[in-house]
Amino acid sequence: xxxxxxxxxxxxxxxxxxxxxxxxxxxxxxxxxxxxxxxxxxxxxxxxxxxxxxxxxxxxxxxxxxxxxxxxxxxxxxxxxxxxxxxxxxxxxxxxxxxxxxxxxxxxxxxxxxxxxxxxxxxxxxxxxxxxxxxxxxxxxxxxxxxxxxxxxxxxxxxxxxxxxxxxxxxxxxxxxxxxxxxxxxxxxxxxxxxxxxxxxxxxxxxxxxxxxxxxxxxxxxxxxxxxxxxxxxxxxxxxxxxxxxxxxxxxxxxxxxxxxxxxxxxxxxxxxxxxxxxxxxxxxxxxxxxxxxxxxxx
DNA sequence: AATACCCCCAACCGCGGGGTT
DNA sequence: CAACCCCGCGGTTGGGGGTAT
Numbered sequence: 569x570x571x572x573x574x575x576x577x578x579x580x581x582x583x584x585x586x587x588x589x590x591x592x593x594x595x596x597x598x599x600x601x602x603x604x605x606x607x608x609x610x611x612x613x614x615x616x617x618x619x620x621x622x623x624x625x626x627x628x629x630x631x632x633x634x635x636x637x638x639x640x641x642x643x644x645x646x647x648x649x650x651x652x653x654x655x656x657x658x659x660x661x662x663x664x665x666x667x668x669x670x671x672x673x674x675x676x677x678x679x680x681x682x683x684x685x686x687x688x689x690x691x692x693x694x695x696x697x698x699x700x701x702x703x704x705x706x707x708x709x710x711x712x713x714x715x716x717x718x719x720x721x722x723x724x725x726x727x728x729x730x731x732x733x734x735x736x737x738x739x740x741x742x743x744x745x746x747x748x749x750x751x752x753x754x755x756x757x758x759x760x761x762x763x764x765x766x767x768x769x770x771x772x773x774x775x776x777x778x779x780x781x782x783x784x785x786x787x788x789x790x791x792x793x794x795x796x797x798x799x800x801x802x803x804x805x806x807x808x809x810x811x812x813x814x815x816x817x818x819x820x821x822x823x824x825x826x827x828x829x830x831x832x833x834x835x836x837x838x839x840x841x842x843x844x845x846x847x848x849x850x851x852x853x854x855x856x857x858x859x860x861x862x863x864x865x866x867x
Numbered sequence: 868a869a870t871a872c873c874c875c876c877a878a879c880c881g882c883g884g885g886g887t888t
Numbered sequence: 889c890a891a892c893c894c895c896g897c898g899g900t901t902g903g904g905g906g907t908a909t
Contacts, residue, residue, distance in 0.1 A: 585877070585903085607894065623895080624878065659897060674898075675876050 582616045586625055590615060594622055595630050628671045635667030639676055647673055648681055 597613035606619035658670035
């Protein structure tokens, strides 16, 4: 399949750090015209940048809702735990941390948390005996390619990583609404080391037909990120384990079937949001996530 | 004070998925 | 159905500031 280059190579484009003026122009343009159409944006805004660069600058730096720096202890813990669960799915992790960008989290992980996670995962004895400063530094600076990130994770994380499919959300996937008890057992099931049979046995209460075509755009838009949450909880649920090579061996546990859809109505949607820890607008805040992660069933 | 080294993070790159024509 | 477009993701790079020697 042919692909046109992102930016015309003949054009002379600015590269590297953005100037204050460029920032101003981009911000003003997006405020006036909204996000999107990145490819044409530079031309229309009068910027000598490629669309991708503009998008990145906006998403990672200029967006008004961005929190910068000072990652709190809570956020840090959440990142570590989400990383254990999701692996290097930075955009998904960022989606659970309001105001944080995937790039920021990725950088923070690579520079700070990876060491921490590794140190925590190794035994105290080993930590005491073997962690000379030079070794720690070496590990920290080892390029990911030299030691595949998966194997680095394998050492630092428990074996299960739920591999979600981070795709653009075009339809909302919502499971049928369990009673509060059932919901609890579902959460438990979905986060325990996966036993497909157990999982299946707990599923009868979930309608087969889980694809929502009703609710459409508004729901789609507002829950694009959070639908991923549902996906990894229910529909795209895959349990992975890493072998000695650091490869992920993902085992589909039988839940994923995009063609299975469920009938949907407003009440169900409401029930879902009230029966579980999600807010009405599906905005997961740190508290709700921490609550979820702190539950005993969480790995 | 000069130099080397390290660390952080903004930005770039290549690629894949979904939508459109 | 193939070709193409657009967008977003994850990995990587490189510049600049800080620290060690």
